[in-house]
Structures are given as structure tokens and as C-alpha cells.
Amino acid sequence: MSAQATPAQEVGAALDFLCERTLHFHDPAHGNQVEYFRPDGISFLWYPNEPEIIPGEWRLEVTGPGAMDICFRYPEDSWNPVTGEYGGDWECTAFDNFLAHIVEGGIVEGDPLALSSGDIPAPLAPHPPIDLPALAAGRGERGPSTNCLALVS
Numbered sequence: 001m002s003a004q005a006t007p008a009q010e011v012g013a014a015l016d017f018l019c020e021r022t023l024h025f026h027d028p029a030h031g032n033q034v035e036y037f038r039p040d041g042i043s044f045l046w047y048p049n050e051p052e053i054i055p056g057e058w059r060l061e062v063t064g065p066g067a068m069d070i071c072f073r074y075p076e077d078s079w080n081p082v083t084g085e086y087g088g089d090w091e092c093t094a095f096d097n098f099l100a101h102i103v104e105g106g107i108v109e110g111d112p113l114a115l116s117s118g119d120i121p122a123p124l125a126p127h128p129p130i131d132l133p134a135l136a137a138g139r140g141e142r143g144p145s146t147n148c149l150a151l152v153s
Contacts, residue, residue, distance in 0.1 A: 014060055014068065014095060019148035022113060024106030024132040029082045031126025036115040039148040043072065044115035048126040053118050054078050061092060068095045105133050112139035 018037040025033040034046040037058060045054040056074040063069050069092040076088035113121045113136060121135065 010066065010068065011060055011062065014070075015148040018058075018070075020110055022108045022111060022115065022132070022136070024103050024130065025101040026103045026106075026129045027101050032124055032130050034113065034115070034124070034130075034132065036111045036113070038111075038116065042116075044111075044118070045074070046113070046115055046120055046124055048124045050124070051120070053115050053120060055118070056087075059090075060095070063094075069093060070095050070098045103129055103132075105131070108132055108136045112136035114139070 019039045020037070022034060022036045025035070031048045033048070036044045038044070041057055041059055043056045043058045045056055047054055054074055056072050056078075059071050061069045061071055071090045071092035073090045074087035076086060078087035079085070080087070115121075124130070
């Protein structure tokens with residue numbers, strides 16, 4: 001976000017960026033991850049080799065002037081194979097680091113893959129990176145919400 005923006009403007013821009021969008025992330029450790037961000041702070045994660053969508057919660061935390069974290073909490077029975085830890089607690093990362101893992105073309109409007117249904121669109125392999133826009137094409141995209149209610153602290 002802009003170094004000249006106020007914290008409220010930066011948070012507002014981050015909320016506008018996330019709300020009602022599906023994002024595709026890829027990194028060497030996790031591989032492909034696709035997550036839909038609902039405006040009420042609920043998210044739906046399509047994770048490699050998982051038989052169903054993992055529901056979660058998301059929020060933004062202002063950590064200092066011009067800095068914020070994005071935080072996630074997944075169910076207690078969810079397991080992160082990279083860290084070897086179970087869910088249940090809030091886990092935060094710098095928003096800029098989070099943005100760095102979005103693949104080129106990895107942002108689509110709405111929930112065109114119906115991740116919020118809880119059903120995986122298809123099995124997801126960790127590698128190679130998928131083509132999110134091609135998967136989302138023709139699946140009934142929705143425009144972004146104007147009322148993002150995610151928690152900000």
C-alpha cells in the first residue's frame with residue numbers, strides 16, 4: 001500500500017482488495033493454495049491433497065505506521081503439513097509478504113469456484129501452479145462487495 005496513505009486508507013484499500021475475491025497463492029513449501037475471502041471475515045481454503053475445503057476466519061491487524069498483518073484462524077482439527085501444527089489459533093503474517101505469494105493472474109472476482117460450498121472443484125496438486133482464471137472462466141463470477149465487515153484490530 002502507499003507510504004503516504006493514512007492507516008485507515010491502507011486498511012480500506014486492503015479490505016477492498018480482499019473482499020469478495022478468490023486468490024491463488026503458490027510457494028515451494030505449500031504449492032498451490034486458493035482462497036475465497038468473504039466480506040464477513042470468513043474464508044474458504046482449497047489446499048493441495050485435501051478432500052474438502054477448509055473454512056477459516058481472516059482479519060487485518062495494524063502493526064505500526066504503514067504496516068499491517070493479515071491473520072487467519074482455521075479449525076482446531078485442521079493440520080498444516082508444512083509447519084506440523086494444528087489450527088485453532090490466529091496465525092499472522094505481514095500483509096506485504098502475503099501479497100508476494102499471489103501468482104500472476106491469481107486474482108478473480110467473487111467465488112466462481114464455489115469454494116464457499118465446502119466442496120472442492122477438483123483434486124488440487126501442490127505443483128505445478130494452476131491457471132486460476134481458466135478454472136474460473138464461465139462459472140458465474142460475482143462483483144466485489146462494497147461492505148467488507150472483516151475484523152480490523
